[in-house]
């Protein structure tokens with residue numbers, strides 16, 4: 148069973164600058180948003196190795212490489228290529244009427 152979510156507004160999509168990720172802060176959580184396919188994906192903007200800013204990493208196709216020590220993550224899932232036991236935390240994203248929302252666990 149999937150975890151219940153609540154959707155938190157993260158602002159106008161048009162205001163985001165993707166370099167390669169765009170940083171939004173929701174309820175104190177820094178989130179890195181990336182374009183992916185026809186839509187968007189979001190990872191917590193803190194590398195699970197030592198907290199590097201994934202939004203400022205190096206984009207390589209459907210992966211982002213951490214700018215600090217080079218761990219690489221699948222944007223769609225957060226899976227870590229080098230250390231599978233240390234994935235980045237992915238958060239659900241939706242866009243409605245040009246506004247971005249991020250899904251947080253209902254209990255957060």
Ligand code: FES
Pocket residue numbers: 194195196197198199213214215216217218
């Ligand atoms: S902090 Fe990201 S690879 Fe070290």
